[in-house]
Amino acid sequence: MKKLNVLLLFLLSLLxxxxxxxxxxxxxxxxxKLTWEQIEATASGxxxxxxxxxxxxxxxxYVQNYIAPAVKEQxxxxxxxxxxxGNNIVxxxxxxxxxxxxxxxxxxxxxxxxxxxxxxxxxxxxxxxxRLPNSQLIDLENPFIGxxxxxxxxxxxxxxxxxQMTLIYNSEKVKQxxxxxxxxxxxxxKYPGTFxxxxxFTGLTFMKALLIDIAGGKDALAGNYDAAAYKKYAPQLxxxxxDLRPYLWKKGEVFPENVAQMHQLFASGELYFTMSNNDAExxxxxxxxxxxxxxxxYVPDFxxxxxxxxxxxxxxxxxxxxxxxxxxxxxxxxxxxxxxSPEVWGDGTVLNMDKLTESMQARFLNxxxxxxxxxRKDIQDKALMEIAPQYMxxxxxxxxxxxxxx
Amino acid sequence: xxxxxxxxxxxxxxxVLFAAAPLIFGFGYALLYSFGLIGVLNEGFTIVHWERLxxxxxxxxxxxxxxxxxxxxxxxxxxxxxxxxxxxxxxxxRGALSxxxxxxxxxxxxxxxxxxxxxxxxxxxxxxLLYNLGITNGLNDFPDLINDAYGIGIxxxxxxxxxxxxxxxxxxxYRNERIQELTELASTLGAKPIQITLKVVLPVLLKKSAFTIxxxxxxxMGTYEIPLLLGRQNPSMFSPFVINKLQKFNLNDIPxxxxxxxxxxxxxxxxxxxxxWKLRGLxxxxxxx
Amino acid sequence: xxxxxxxxxxxxxxxxxxxxxxxISIVFPVFFLAVLSFGKNWTYPDLxxxxxxxxxxxxxxxxxTGLFQSFLTSLCISVFxxxxxxxxxFITSKFIAYSRYRSIFILxxxxxxxxxxVILAATLQYYFIVLDLAGSIGGVLLAQFFIAYPFxxxxxxxxxxxxxxxxxxxxxxxxxxxxxxxxxxxxxxSKTALLLCFFQTFLISWFEYGLTSxxxxxxxxxxxxxxxxxxxxxxxxxxxxxxxxxxxxxxxxIWFNKRYIFSTDTVS
Numbered sequence: 001m002k003k004l005n006v007l008l009l010f011l012l013s014l015l016x017x018x019x020x021x022x023x024x025x026x027x028x029x030x031x032x033k034l035t036w037e038q039i040e041a042t043a044s045g046x047x048x049x050x051x052x053x054x055x056x057x058x059x060x061x062y063v064q065n066y067i068a069p070a071v072k073e074q075x076x077x078x079x080x081x082x083x084x085x086g087n088n089i090v091x092x093x094x095x096x097x098x099x100x101x102x103x104x105x106x107x108x109x110x111x112x113x114x115x116x117x118x119x120x121x122x123x124x125x126x127x128x129x130x131r132l133p134n135s136q137l138i139d140l141e142n143p144f145i146g147x148x149x150x151x152x153x154x155x156x157x158x159x160x161x162x163x164q165m166t167l168i169y170n171s172e173k174v175k176q177x178x179x180x181x182x183x184x185x186x187x188x189x190k191y192p193g194t195f196x197x198x199x200x201f202t203g204l205t206f207m208k209a210l211l212i213d214i215a216g217g218k219d220a221l222a223g224n225y226d227a228a229a230y231k232k233y234a235p236q237l238x239x240x241x242x243d244l245r246p247y248l249w250k251k252g253e254v255f256p257e258n259v260a261q262m263h264q265l266f267a268s269g270e271l272y273f274t275m276s277n278n279d280a281e282x283x284x285x286x287x288x289x290x291x292x293x294x295x296x297x298y299v300p301d302f303x304x305x306x307x308x309x310x311x312x313x314x315x316x317x318x319x320x321x322x323x324x325x326x327x328x329x330x331x332x333x334x335x336x337x338x339x340x341s342p343e344v345w346g347d348g349t350v351l352n353m354d355k356l357t358e359s360m361q362a363r364f365l366n367x368x369x370x371x372x373x374x375x376r377k378d379i380q381d382k383a384l385m386e387i388a389p390q391y392m393x394x395x396x397x398x399x400x401x402x403x404x405x406x
Numbered sequence: 407x408x409x410x411x412x413x414x415x416x417x418x419x420x421x422v423l424f425a426a427a428p429l430i431f432g433f434g435y436a437l438l439y440s441f442g443l444i445g446v447l448n449e450g451f452t453i454v455h456w457e458r459l460x461x462x463x464x465x466x467x468x469x470x471x472x473x474x475x476x477x478x479x480x481x482x483x484x485x486x487x488x489x490x491x492x493x494x495x496x497x498x499x500r501g502a503l504s505x506x507x508x509x510x511x512x513x514x515x516x517x518x519x520x521x522x523x524x525x526x527x528x529x530x531x532x533x534x535l536l537y538n539l540g541i542t543n544g545l546n547d548f549p550d551l552i553n554d555a556y557g558i559g560i561x562x563x564x565x566x567x568x569x570x571x572x573x574x575x576x577x578x579x580y581r582n583e584r585i586q587e588l589t590e591l592a593s594t595l596g597a598k599p600i601q602i603t604l605k606v607v608l609p610v611l612l613k614k615s616a617f618t619i620x621x622x623x624x625x626x627m628g629t630y631e632i633p634l635l636l637g638r639q640n641p642s643m644f645s646p647f648v649i650n651k652l653q654k655f656n657l658n659d660i661p662x663x664x665x666x667x668x669x670x671x672x673x674x675x676x677x678x679x680x681x682x683w684k685l686r687g688l689x690x691x692x693x694x695x
Numbered sequence: 696x697x698x699x700x701x702x703x704x705x706x707x708x709x710x711x712x713x714x715x716x717x718x719i720s721i722v723f724p725v726f727f728l729a730v731l732s733f734g735k736n737w738t739y740p741d742l743x744x745x746x747x748x749x750x751x752x753x754x755x756x757x758x759x760t761g762l763f764q765s766f767l768t769s770l771c772i773s774v775f776x777x778x779x780x781x782x783x784x785f786i787t788s789k790f791i792a793y794s795r796y797r798s799i800f801i802l803x804x805x806x807x808x809x810x811x812x813v814i815l816a817a818t819l820q821y822y823f824i825v826l827d828l829a830g831s832i833g834g835v836l837l838a839q840f841f842i843a844y845p846f847x848x849x850x851x852x853x854x855x856x857x858x859x860x861x862x863x864x865x866x867x868x869x870x871x872x873x874x875x876x877x878x879x880x881x882x883x884x885s886k887t888a889l890l891l892c893f894f895q896t897f898l899i900s901w902f903e904y905g906l907t908s909x910x911x912x913x914x915x916x917x918x919x920x921x922x923x924x925x926x927x928x929x930x931x932x933x934x935x936x937x938x939x940x941x942x943x944x945x946x947x948x949i950w951f952n953k954r955y956i957f958s959t960d961t962v963s
Contacts, residue, residue: 087654121446260928400655514919664817667817
């Protein structure tokens, strides 16, 4: 009897140990000393867990069906994706750090305020970007790439792609496009229930553009976080949103939880507007069959945020070498070219065209163009730079306090 | 016997290890975190998180909403279940219905919530049906049943899950408590059908299932997946509220998430404790048989 | 007389219609999810998806979607949790049921059972990380065990009543050893109860989402995690497909266990 119990416990603990994590990769200190060839060699046979936003099937397909098989074939690395973004990532790394343990995540798709918070808790490994051979090709001079929410990236995260936010609209129902805040207010009054924004990343990016507009436009909030400026302009933003509120979807009493839900509402005809951080989204979604061909996108006169997104490595990741190899592949010209195509993702590249071979340059220039979304060069002049991370952190918090909970 | 004593100790240790210890350790961690004693962003003992939780956050709204949803769901569920069992008892014993009613037991909360969403949203199946039948003129004529302020979608989804369970429970009880014979007896004594139902059948069924009913109220209060898909931010129910504070909102809210967990666990422990105390007669009787 | 017959008949028809409506409303979700799982485009106001083919289901076999792996992962975890917690709770509940402190044990056992698994998981996440169990199948298994084992104890608690006790004493007077008692006497008569316990604990594990996502960190992909993933991607067709996979084994289990689920011998 007793023996049976003991046996069961023993078996259970065996199972647990077998299914736990294994550690055989080099430590950070050792990693510094290896050459790139050695890093590639060490990485072979590893599994890389990549934490990323999994809300877009095209992006998921790009990573799972193009990147993963490629790195498996070329470097013998198993790439697995895990759903998570923003504060989710930070909370996890915080807890792992607190426990003094290796992280379950080896690389993550981040930008902006997540980058900022991870640096605050010293949760990132780096600087590592310079060690990636393909990093020579990155256009770091471009302020939209070399700066992440006004912070220099200093090699702590690798630029991956670049997008600009657009408002997507139903061209059959919306004949006059709102270009200013006043236009937008007039629009929602005329067509109540057809406009809204989500209470996650995309919605907050939209609110940032409004905030910049309220503060005076383009570079009004550039530079470090200015608490006085926030105190001055944020109340005006909440006041404007409260004016909009009764005419928003569901009378502004609830906001969509994510942008995918908004796209569904747009596709079903409930909303006449949706928005996306990706300027090529309309092509993607029409391609997928989710949007119908009346969908178009534009950037209003008050501008929208253009920003880059990055890849980082947790400080206590297990497979740092393998993560570096995967990231290096993801910033290679081939991979960047592939994802630029609107049939795949439509994500802008972070590479400097001048640094590529001529044949590569030609391929980039001749790659499939957008049919329904605006071309990047047409909206570049209305591009706003990201503002300091603390603005977004405050906006997220205050949006809940001022709007949702009231 | 010495061997017996060792076995008893081993068993007790197993029980403590797998049943009691997790709760105690979890509670302890949450307690320490909520008072700022542990945690990466915390700086030492403080009650500010508790203050923020109780006075600034939407805790009370969440508590109230969870309780109301639970009570309404249980009320409706019991009503329908009792109605079905009393009216259709014979069909539940034999025949197609007796099999079909087991089906919803195969559905998890996730799937039921997803189904409810696709059924009741503005562009969902019901809306399309009404439009095609000419009853509505489009999306906007259809009412807001999902992500609404009253939790209609949540309640509907929970009803679909819980009612079949109670139908089966009461059908079994009907048989085992020999309700049929009781009703026949009452009938020969001159009672009318309505009187029989109200004064004989219902009291027996409800009294016997009181414990289960309270358990289910607790379950519904703590449900996670259904309000996650069908609810809204304000008001929200307990579990999504905790997880949002833990993972999605401002990092400084994390201690609040642990504070809520503490309150929730205490509340549940209190309810279970009261339940056991009230039914202790039942347990003493069982232990000695 | 005729009027009374007509009224009675109408009442009978009414009853049949209501029962039919009731039955349809129960079966409809399965039907609805199945149809959706075969679809591709479902624009308003169509009642059916505009494309209906087996492409989605074929994708499972092609292993693109990870659904097949998730199905196996879920199955693996749930069988282990079911077997483990049934076995352990069977053995331990005997001592608990005969102990003086039975009520206290059961009271304690109720707590992990009624507390929302996701909240329990949130408070325990730190420990799982410390023990290197977070983000691993073993960790998720253990965490699910923490809620399945107490439940097993509760279910089997009522099995050990005076009848069983009498049988045990009889076996003892007839000279049975402990081993014979367990293997040849108790095990056979408890088959129903054990089956029920396995069934319930299997389902607890099979359906679990919140706890799995908090302890598994999204690395451990079970079917319920997949359903949510597809919903977040707004891919309702794959979500419907994953849902069908999720409810299939329980439907099979229920079909076989129907007789035992609510019998008073085994349920408190």
